[in-house]
Amino acid sequence: MAFKSYYQWAALALAATAAAQTTTSCNPTNATCPADAGLNKYRLNTDFTSGSLGRWNTTAGTVTFGDYGAEFTVSEQGDAPTIQSEFYIFFGHVDVKMKAANGTGIVSTWILESDDLDEIDWEQVSTWDTEIQTDYFGKGNTTSYDRGTTVNVTTPEETFHTYSVDWTAERIEWLLDGEVVRTLLYADALEGKNYPQTPMRIRIGIWAGGDPDNSEGTIEWAGGETDYTTGPFTMYVESVDIINYNPASAYNYTDMTGDYTSITATNSTSSSSSASSKASSSSKASSVASSSASASAAASSSSFVSGAPVSYYSSIFAIAMGSLIAGLIQV
Numbered sequence: 398m399a400f401k402s403y404y405q406w407a408a409l410a411l412a413a414t415a416a417a418q419t420t421t422s423c424n425p426t427n428a429t430c431p432a433d434a435g436l437n438k439y440r441l442n443t444d445f446t447s448g449s450l451g452r453w454n455t456t457a458g459t460v461t462f463g464d465y466g467a468e469f470t471v472s473e474q475g476d477a478p479t480i481q482s483e484f485y486i487f488f489g490h491v492d493v494k495m496k497a498a499n500g501t502g503i504v505s506t507w508i509l510e511s512d513d514l515d516e517i518d519w520e521q522v523s524t525w526d527t528e529i530q531t532d533y534f535g536k537g538n539t540t541s542y543d544r545g546t547t548v549n550v551t552t553p554e555e556t557f558h559t560y561s562v563d564w565t566a567e568r569i570e571w572l573l574d575g576e577v578v579r580t581l582l583y584a585d586a587l588e589g590k591n592y593p594q595t596p597m598r599i600r601i602g603i604w605a606g607g608d609p610d611n612s613e614g615t616i617e618w619a620g621g622e623t624d625y626t627t628g629p630f631t632m633y634v635e636s637v638d639i640i641n642y643n644p645a646s647a648y649n650y651t652d653m654t655g656d657y658t659s660i661t662a663t664n665s666t667s668s669s670s671s672a673s674s675k676a677s678s679s680s681k682a683s684s685v686a687s688s689s690a691s692a693s694a695a696a697s698s699s700s701f702v703s704g705a706p707v708s709y710y711s712s713i714f715a716i717a718m719g720s721l722i723a724g725l726i727q728v
Protein backbone atom coordinates (compact mmCIF):
# COMPACT_ATOMS: atom_id res chain seq x y z
CA MET A 398 0.00 0.00 0.00
CA ALA A 399 1.42 3.35 -0.99
CA PHE A 400 1.13 6.36 1.27
CA LYS A 401 1.53 9.89 0.10
CA SER A 402 1.78 13.04 2.11
CA TYR A 403 -1.23 15.27 2.52
CA TYR A 404 0.70 17.80 0.47
CA GLN A 405 0.72 15.38 -2.43
CA TRP A 406 -2.89 14.41 -1.98
CA ALA A 407 -3.83 18.05 -1.82
CA ALA A 408 -1.89 18.61 -5.01
CA LEU A 409 -3.77 15.74 -6.61
CA ALA A 410 -7.08 17.02 -5.38
CA LEU A 411 -6.21 20.46 -6.65
CA ALA A 412 -5.23 19.14 -10.00
CA ALA A 413 -8.69 17.67 -10.14
CA THR A 414 -10.49 20.74 -8.88
CA ALA A 415 -8.40 23.66 -10.09
CA ALA A 416 -9.18 25.45 -6.85
CA ALA A 417 -6.92 28.25 -5.76
CA GLN A 418 -5.08 26.94 -2.75
CA THR A 419 -1.45 27.33 -1.93
CA THR A 420 0.53 24.78 -0.02
CA THR A 421 3.93 26.07 0.96
CA SER A 422 4.52 29.52 -0.40
CA CYS A 423 8.12 29.66 0.73
CA ASN A 424 10.28 26.68 1.60
CA PRO A 425 12.88 27.72 4.22
CA THR A 426 15.24 24.90 3.27
CA ASN A 427 15.40 26.45 -0.13
CA ALA A 428 14.89 30.18 0.34
CA THR A 429 14.91 32.98 2.89
CA CYS A 430 11.34 33.20 4.13
CA PRO A 431 9.42 35.52 6.42
CA ALA A 432 9.04 34.29 9.99
CA ASP A 433 6.02 32.13 10.84
CA ALA A 434 3.27 33.62 13.00
CA GLY A 435 3.22 31.59 16.20
CA LEU A 436 0.57 30.86 18.82
CA ASN A 437 1.99 32.96 21.62
CA LYS A 438 0.12 31.28 24.39
CA TYR A 439 0.37 27.86 25.85
CA ARG A 440 -3.09 26.58 25.10
CA LEU A 441 -5.93 27.32 22.74
CA ASN A 442 -9.19 25.43 22.65
CA THR A 443 -11.66 25.88 19.81
CA ASP A 444 -15.20 24.67 20.39
CA PHE A 445 -16.74 24.52 16.94
CA THR A 446 -20.22 23.94 18.35
CA SER A 447 -20.09 27.67 19.12
CA GLY A 448 -20.60 28.19 15.42
CA SER A 449 -17.43 30.14 14.87
CA LEU A 450 -14.09 29.28 13.28
CA GLY A 451 -12.13 31.22 15.88
CA ARG A 452 -8.50 31.40 14.88
CA TRP A 453 -8.83 29.19 11.85
CA ASN A 454 -8.94 30.11 8.18
CA THR A 455 -10.84 28.32 5.48
CA THR A 456 -8.37 27.46 2.73
CA ALA A 457 -10.72 25.59 0.43
CA GLY A 458 -14.48 25.23 0.07
CA THR A 459 -16.99 26.21 2.71
CA VAL A 460 -17.29 24.99 6.26
CA THR A 461 -20.71 25.13 7.89
CA PHE A 462 -21.77 24.75 11.52
CA GLY A 463 -24.36 22.64 13.27
CA ASP A 464 -25.10 20.96 16.56
CA TYR A 465 -22.10 18.68 16.17
CA GLY A 466 -19.64 21.46 15.38
CA ALA A 467 -17.91 22.30 12.13
CA GLU A 468 -19.24 20.43 9.09
CA PHE A 469 -16.98 19.54 6.18
CA THR A 470 -19.07 18.28 3.30
CA VAL A 471 -18.34 16.70 -0.05
CA SER A 472 -21.47 16.89 -2.19
CA GLU A 473 -19.99 16.99 -5.64
CA GLN A 474 -16.81 16.51 -7.56
CA GLY A 475 -14.14 19.00 -6.52
CA ASP A 476 -15.45 19.65 -3.02
CA ALA A 477 -12.63 19.54 -0.47
CA PRO A 478 -13.41 21.96 2.37
CA THR A 479 -10.33 22.56 4.49
CA ILE A 480 -9.41 24.80 7.39
CA GLN A 481 -6.01 25.74 8.73
CA SER A 482 -4.87 27.32 11.98
CA GLU A 483 -3.79 30.90 11.36
CA PHE A 484 -0.74 30.27 13.58
CA TYR A 485 2.06 27.76 13.92
CA ILE A 486 3.08 25.74 16.97
CA PHE A 487 6.56 24.50 17.71
CA PHE A 488 6.22 21.13 19.35
CA GLY A 489 2.98 20.54 21.13
CA HIS A 490 -0.11 18.49 21.72
CA VAL A 491 -3.21 18.58 19.53
CA ASP A 492 -6.53 16.86 20.22
CA VAL A 493 -9.10 16.78 17.42
CA LYS A 494 -12.52 15.44 18.38
CA MET A 495 -14.25 14.42 15.21
CA LYS A 496 -16.55 12.03 13.40
CA ALA A 497 -15.43 10.85 9.98
CA ALA A 498 -17.57 11.05 6.86
CA ASN A 499 -19.15 7.94 5.43
CA GLY A 500 -18.81 7.23 1.73
CA THR A 501 -16.68 5.13 -0.54
CA GLY A 502 -13.38 6.82 -1.24
CA ILE A 503 -14.03 9.76 1.09
CA VAL A 504 -11.02 10.74 3.20
CA SER A 505 -11.41 12.60 6.49
CA THR A 506 -8.10 13.94 7.66
CA TRP A 507 -6.20 16.20 10.00
CA ILE A 508 -2.54 16.94 9.79
CA LEU A 509 0.28 19.08 11.09
CA GLU A 510 2.39 20.61 8.35
CA SER A 511 5.38 22.94 8.24
CA ASP A 512 6.75 25.29 5.61
CA ASP A 513 9.48 22.84 4.64
CA LEU A 514 6.89 20.07 4.39
CA ASP A 515 7.43 18.19 7.59
CA GLU A 516 4.11 16.49 8.17
CA ILE A 517 2.29 14.41 10.79
CA ASP A 518 -0.99 12.82 9.69
CA TRP A 519 -4.18 11.18 10.83
CA GLU A 520 -6.32 9.94 7.96
CA GLN A 521 -9.60 8.08 7.96
CA VAL A 522 -10.68 6.51 4.77
CA SER A 523 -14.42 5.97 5.00
CA THR A 524 -14.41 2.77 3.08
CA TRP A 525 -12.42 1.09 5.81
CA ASP A 526 -14.86 1.45 8.60
CA THR A 527 -12.67 0.16 11.41
CA GLU A 528 -9.29 1.58 10.52
CA ILE A 529 -7.48 4.86 10.55
CA GLN A 530 -4.03 5.61 9.27
CA THR A 531 -1.12 7.46 10.80
CA ASP A 532 1.72 8.81 8.76
CA TYR A 533 4.61 11.28 8.79
CA PHE A 534 7.02 12.93 6.40
CA GLY A 535 10.23 14.91 6.85
CA LYS A 536 11.12 17.84 4.59
CA GLY A 537 8.78 16.66 1.89
CA ASN A 538 10.71 13.44 1.42
CA THR A 539 8.21 11.03 -0.07
CA THR A 540 10.65 8.72 -1.78
CA SER A 541 9.53 5.91 0.44
CA TYR A 542 5.89 5.33 1.23
CA ASP A 543 6.52 2.93 4.07
CA ARG A 544 5.89 5.20 7.00
CA GLY A 545 2.19 4.72 7.40
CA THR A 546 0.53 2.49 9.95
CA THR A 547 -3.05 1.43 10.43
CA VAL A 548 -4.81 1.73 13.76
CA ASN A 549 -8.08 0.04 14.70
CA VAL A 550 -10.90 2.35 15.63
CA THR A 551 -14.50 1.60 16.58
CA THR A 552 -17.23 3.02 14.31
CA PRO A 553 -15.40 6.26 13.41
CA GLU A 554 -18.30 7.29 11.19
CA GLU A 555 -20.88 6.98 13.93
CA THR A 556 -18.86 7.93 16.98
CA PHE A 557 -16.83 10.98 17.90
CA HIS A 558 -13.27 10.00 18.76
CA THR A 559 -10.36 12.13 19.85
CA TYR A 560 -7.41 11.79 17.52
CA SER A 561 -4.30 13.31 19.04
CA VAL A 562 -0.67 13.95 18.37
CA ASP A 563 1.88 14.67 21.06
CA TRP A 564 4.97 16.03 19.40
CA THR A 565 8.35 16.76 20.97
CA ALA A 566 11.91 16.87 19.70
CA GLU A 567 12.42 13.31 20.92
CA ARG A 568 9.32 11.51 19.74
CA ILE A 569 5.88 11.73 18.24
CA GLU A 570 2.96 9.93 19.80
CA TRP A 571 -0.32 9.37 18.04
CA LEU A 572 -3.13 8.88 20.56
CA LEU A 573 -6.62 7.56 20.02
CA ASP A 574 -9.05 8.58 22.75
CA GLY A 575 -6.12 9.29 25.04
CA GLU A 576 -4.31 6.03 24.45
CA VAL A 577 -0.96 5.97 22.68
CA VAL A 578 -1.31 3.87 19.54
CA ARG A 579 1.98 4.72 17.87
CA THR A 580 5.31 6.20 18.87
CA LEU A 581 7.97 7.42 16.49
CA LEU A 582 11.38 8.18 17.93
CA TYR A 583 13.60 10.85 16.39
CA ALA A 584 16.34 8.36 15.59
CA ASP A 585 13.93 5.96 13.95
CA ALA A 586 13.06 8.52 11.29
CA LEU A 587 16.25 8.12 9.27
CA GLU A 588 18.39 9.34 12.19
CA GLY A 589 16.19 12.41 12.40
CA LYS A 590 16.46 13.37 8.74
CA ASN A 591 12.86 12.40 8.15
CA TYR A 592 11.69 13.53 11.59
CA PRO A 593 9.05 16.31 11.64
CA GLN A 594 10.70 19.07 13.65
CA THR A 595 9.81 22.52 12.34
CA PRO A 596 6.92 24.86 13.28
CA MET A 597 3.63 23.43 12.10
CA ARG A 598 0.15 24.60 11.27
CA ILE A 599 -2.84 22.36 11.86
CA ARG A 600 -4.98 21.58 8.86
CA ILE A 601 -8.31 19.72 8.85
CA GLY A 602 -10.14 18.67 5.75
CA ILE A 603 -12.06 16.16 3.69
CA TRP A 604 -11.68 15.13 0.09
CA ALA A 605 -12.65 12.42 -2.34
CA GLY A 606 -9.67 10.11 -2.82
CA GLY A 607 -12.08 8.00 -4.83
CA ASP A 608 -12.87 10.71 -7.34
CA PRO A 609 -13.10 9.07 -10.77
CA ASP A 610 -10.58 11.59 -12.13
CA ASN A 611 -7.93 10.54 -9.62
CA SER A 612 -5.24 8.05 -10.52
CA GLU A 613 -6.03 4.38 -10.20
CA GLY A 614 -3.59 4.11 -7.29
CA THR A 615 -5.30 6.90 -5.41
CA ILE A 616 -8.74 5.44 -5.96
CA GLU A 617 -7.52 2.05 -4.83
CA TRP A 618 -5.92 3.53 -1.72
CA ALA A 619 -9.18 5.32 -0.95
CA GLY A 620 -11.08 2.07 -1.15
CA GLY A 621 -12.89 2.53 -4.43
CA GLU A 622 -14.59 5.03 -6.62
CA THR A 623 -16.73 7.69 -5.00
CA ASP A 624 -20.36 7.74 -6.14
CA TYR A 625 -21.49 11.30 -5.50
CA THR A 626 -25.13 10.34 -5.90
CA THR A 627 -24.89 8.48 -2.55
CA GLY A 628 -23.74 11.69 -0.81
CA PRO A 629 -23.45 14.26 0.55
CA PHE A 630 -20.66 13.07 2.83
CA THR A 631 -19.98 15.08 5.97
CA MET A 632 -17.18 15.04 8.50
CA TYR A 633 -17.93 16.69 11.84
CA VAL A 634 -15.32 18.36 14.01
CA GLU A 635 -16.57 19.18 17.48
CA SER A 636 -13.45 20.74 18.97
CA VAL A 637 -9.70 21.14 18.71
CA ASP A 638 -7.51 21.59 21.75
CA ILE A 639 -4.01 22.83 21.03
CA ILE A 640 -1.02 23.12 23.34
CA ASN A 641 2.07 24.87 22.08
CA TYR A 642 5.17 23.68 23.93
CA ASN A 643 7.13 26.76 22.80
CA PRO A 644 4.66 29.63 22.80
CA ALA A 645 5.92 32.55 20.75
CA SER A 646 4.58 35.11 18.33
CA ALA A 647 7.15 34.25 15.65
CA TYR A 648 9.37 31.39 14.58
CA ASN A 649 12.34 31.95 12.33
CA TYR A 650 14.46 29.48 10.40
CA THR A 651 17.95 30.88 10.97
CA ASP A 652 19.49 28.64 8.33
CA MET A 653 18.39 26.21 5.62
CA THR A 654 18.92 22.97 7.51
CA GLY A 655 15.31 22.57 8.62
CA ASP A 656 16.74 21.30 11.91
CA TYR A 657 14.75 22.20 15.03
CA THR A 658 17.88 23.61 16.66
CA SER A 659 18.00 26.23 13.90
CA ILE A 660 14.57 27.63 14.76
CA THR A 661 14.31 30.69 16.97
CA ALA A 662 11.14 31.48 18.89
CA THR A 663 10.48 35.11 19.74
CA ASN A 664 7.74 37.40 20.99
CA SER A 665 9.32 40.40 19.36
CA THR A 666 8.29 41.58 15.93
CA SER A 667 11.70 43.04 15.16
CA SER A 668 14.04 40.70 13.31
CA SER A 669 16.98 41.43 15.59
CA SER A 670 15.26 40.44 18.77
CA SER A 671 17.10 40.07 22.02
CA ALA A 672 14.18 38.14 23.47
CA SER A 673 14.75 35.47 20.92
CA SER A 674 15.52 32.07 22.33
CA LYS A 675 16.62 28.89 20.68
CA ALA A 676 14.25 26.02 21.00
CA SER A 677 15.00 24.12 24.11
CA SER A 678 17.31 21.27 23.46
CA SER A 679 17.33 20.24 27.07
CA SER A 680 14.18 18.33 26.30
CA LYS A 681 16.35 16.08 24.23
CA ALA A 682 18.30 15.10 27.29
CA SER A 683 15.22 14.25 29.29
CA SER A 684 13.83 11.66 26.98
CA VAL A 685 13.85 8.95 29.61
CA ALA A 686 11.47 10.68 31.95
CA SER A 687 9.27 7.96 33.37
CA SER A 688 6.37 10.05 34.57
CA SER A 689 3.04 8.35 34.21
CA ALA A 690 1.14 11.62 34.04
CA SER A 691 -0.64 11.86 30.77
CA ALA A 692 0.05 14.89 28.67
CA SER A 693 -3.53 16.00 28.78
CA ALA A 694 -3.78 15.57 32.54
CA ALA A 695 -0.67 17.64 33.05
CA ALA A 696 -1.86 20.13 30.50
CA SER A 697 -5.24 20.61 32.11
CA SER A 698 -3.46 22.35 34.96
CA SER A 699 -2.62 25.26 32.77
CA SER A 700 -2.07 27.71 35.61
CA PHE A 701 0.55 25.36 36.94
CA VAL A 702 2.53 25.33 33.74
CA SER A 703 1.96 28.85 32.57
CA GLY A 704 4.72 30.31 34.69
CA ALA A 705 7.29 27.64 34.00
CA PRO A 706 10.16 27.91 31.56
CA VAL A 707 9.97 26.18 28.24
CA SER A 708 12.47 23.51 29.14
CA TYR A 709 10.27 22.55 32.05
CA TYR A 710 7.23 22.12 29.85
CA SER A 711 9.28 19.98 27.61
CA SER A 712 10.41 17.67 30.36
CA ILE A 713 6.87 17.26 31.69
CA PHE A 714 5.75 16.04 28.35
CA ALA A 715 8.76 13.94 27.56
CA ILE A 716 7.07 10.75 28.59
CA ALA A 717 9.05 7.88 27.24
CA MET A 718 6.79 5.28 25.74
CA GLY A 719 9.05 4.29 22.92
CA SER A 720 9.08 0.61 23.65
CA LEU A 721 5.39 0.37 24.38
CA ILE A 722 4.11 0.23 20.87
CA ALA A 723 6.46 -1.69 18.68
CA GLY A 724 4.27 -4.08 16.80
CA LEU A 725 1.93 -1.90 14.83
CA ILE A 726 0.79 -3.17 11.50
CA GLN A 727 3.07 -1.89 8.78
CA VAL A 728 1.03 -1.71 5.63
Ligand SMILES: *[C@@H]1O[C@H](CO)[C@@H](O)[C@H](O)[C@H]1NC(C)=O
Pocket residue numbers: 424427
Ligand atom coordinates in the same frame (compact mmCIF):
# COMPACT_ATOMS: atom_id res chain seq x y z
C1 LIG B 1 13.82 25.02 -4.55
O1 LIG B 1 13.30 26.17 -5.18
C2 LIG B 1 13.21 26.06 -6.59
C3 LIG B 1 12.76 27.39 -7.15
O2 LIG B 1 11.67 27.90 -6.40
C4 LIG B 1 12.26 24.92 -6.95
O3 LIG B 1 12.20 24.77 -8.34
C5 LIG B 1 12.77 23.64 -6.32
O4 LIG B 1 11.86 22.58 -6.56
C6 LIG B 1 12.93 23.82 -4.83
N1 LIG B 1 13.50 22.62 -4.24
C7 LIG B 1 13.00 22.06 -3.16
C8 LIG B 1 13.71 20.88 -2.64
O5 LIG B 1 12.01 22.50 -2.60
Ligand SMILES: *[C@@H]1O[C@H](CO)[C@@H](O)[C@H](O)[C@H]1NC(C)=O
Pocket residue numbers: 451452453454483
Ligand atom coordinates in the same frame (compact mmCIF):
# COMPACT_ATOMS: atom_id res chain seq x y z
C1 LIG C 1 -7.34 34.26 8.82
O1 LIG C 1 -8.42 34.72 9.61
C2 LIG C 1 -8.10 35.85 10.40
C3 LIG C 1 -9.30 36.15 11.23
O2 LIG C 1 -9.52 35.10 12.13
C4 LIG C 1 -7.71 37.02 9.52
O3 LIG C 1 -7.32 38.09 10.32
C5 LIG C 1 -6.54 36.60 8.64
O4 LIG C 1 -6.25 37.62 7.73
C6 LIG C 1 -6.88 35.35 7.87
N1 LIG C 1 -5.70 34.91 7.17
C7 LIG C 1 -5.73 34.57 5.90
C8 LIG C 1 -4.44 34.09 5.33
O5 LIG C 1 -6.74 34.62 5.25
Ligand SMILES: *[C@@H]1O[C@H](CO)[C@@H](O)[C@H](O)[C@H]1NC(C)=O
Pocket residue numbers: 499500554555627
Ligand atom coordinates in the same frame (compact mmCIF):
# COMPACT_ATOMS: atom_id res chain seq x y z
C1 LIG D 1 -22.28 4.22 5.44
O1 LIG D 1 -22.74 4.14 4.11
C2 LIG D 1 -23.09 2.83 3.73
C3 LIG D 1 -23.43 2.84 2.26
O2 LIG D 1 -24.27 3.91 1.96
C4 LIG D 1 -24.25 2.36 4.59
O3 LIG D 1 -24.59 1.04 4.27
C5 LIG D 1 -23.85 2.43 6.06
O4 LIG D 1 -24.92 2.12 6.88
C6 LIG D 1 -23.36 3.82 6.41
N1 LIG D 1 -22.80 3.82 7.76
C7 LIG D 1 -23.09 4.77 8.60
C8 LIG D 1 -22.40 4.67 9.91
O5 LIG D 1 -23.82 5.71 8.35
Ligand SMILES: *[C@@H]1O[C@H](CO)[C@@H](O)[C@H](O)[C@H]1NC(C)=O
Pocket residue numbers: 538539540541587590591
Ligand atom coordinates in the same frame (compact mmCIF):
# COMPACT_ATOMS: atom_id res chain seq x y z
C1 LIG E 1 14.30 10.08 1.96
O1 LIG E 1 13.88 9.01 2.77
C2 LIG E 1 14.39 7.75 2.38
C3 LIG E 1 13.90 6.71 3.35
O2 LIG E 1 12.53 6.78 3.53
C4 LIG E 1 15.91 7.76 2.39
O3 LIG E 1 16.37 6.53 1.87
C5 LIG E 1 16.43 8.92 1.55
O4 LIG E 1 17.84 9.00 1.69
C6 LIG E 1 15.82 10.21 2.01
N1 LIG E 1 16.23 11.30 1.16
C7 LIG E 1 16.80 12.38 1.66
C8 LIG E 1 17.15 13.44 0.67
O5 LIG E 1 17.02 12.51 2.84
Ligand SMILES: *[C@@H]1O[C@H](CO)[C@@H](O)[C@H](O)[C@H]1NC(C)=O
Pocket residue numbers: 547548549725726
Ligand atom coordinates in the same frame (compact mmCIF):
# COMPACT_ATOMS: atom_id res chain seq x y z
C1 LIG F 1 -6.97 -4.70 14.44
O1 LIG F 1 -8.02 -5.61 14.40
C2 LIG F 1 -7.67 -6.80 13.73
C3 LIG F 1 -8.93 -7.64 13.57
O2 LIG F 1 -9.73 -7.51 14.70
C4 LIG F 1 -6.59 -7.51 14.50
O3 LIG F 1 -6.21 -8.70 13.85
C5 LIG F 1 -5.39 -6.59 14.60
O4 LIG F 1 -4.40 -7.19 15.39
C6 LIG F 1 -5.79 -5.27 15.19
N1 LIG F 1 -4.66 -4.37 15.08
C7 LIG F 1 -4.21 -3.63 16.10
C8 LIG F 1 -3.05 -2.72 15.79
O5 LIG F 1 -4.69 -3.66 17.21
Ligand SMILES: *[C@@H]1O[C@H](CO)[C@@H](O)[C@H](O)[C@H]1NC(C)=O
Pocket residue numbers: 437438439643644645646662663664672673674
Ligand atom coordinates in the same frame (compact mmCIF):
# COMPACT_ATOMS: atom_id res chain seq x y z
C1 LIG G 1 5.99 34.67 24.59
O1 LIG G 1 4.94 35.08 25.41
C2 LIG G 1 4.18 34.03 25.96
C3 LIG G 1 2.99 34.60 26.68
O2 LIG G 1 3.42 35.54 27.61
C4 LIG G 1 5.08 33.22 26.87
O3 LIG G 1 4.36 32.12 27.40
C5 LIG G 1 6.23 32.68 26.06
O4 LIG G 1 7.14 31.99 26.90
C6 LIG G 1 6.97 33.81 25.35
N1 LIG G 1 7.91 33.21 24.42
C7 LIG G 1 9.16 33.65 24.27
C8 LIG G 1 9.98 32.93 23.25
O5 LIG G 1 9.63 34.55 24.93
Ligand SMILES: *[C@@H]1O[C@H](CO)[C@@H](O)[C@H](O)[C@H]1NC(C)=O
Pocket residue numbers: 431432649650651652667668669
Ligand atom coordinates in the same frame (compact mmCIF):
# COMPACT_ATOMS: atom_id res chain seq x y z
C1 LIG H 1 15.81 35.00 10.75
O1 LIG H 1 17.14 34.63 11.04
C2 LIG H 1 18.08 35.06 10.08
C3 LIG H 1 19.42 34.44 10.41
O2 LIG H 1 19.76 34.66 11.74
C4 LIG H 1 18.10 36.57 10.04
O3 LIG H 1 19.01 37.00 9.06
C5 LIG H 1 16.71 37.07 9.71
O4 LIG H 1 16.68 38.49 9.80
C6 LIG H 1 15.67 36.52 10.68
N1 LIG H 1 14.37 36.87 10.19
C7 LIG H 1 13.43 37.31 10.99
C8 LIG H 1 12.13 37.63 10.35
O5 LIG H 1 13.60 37.49 12.19
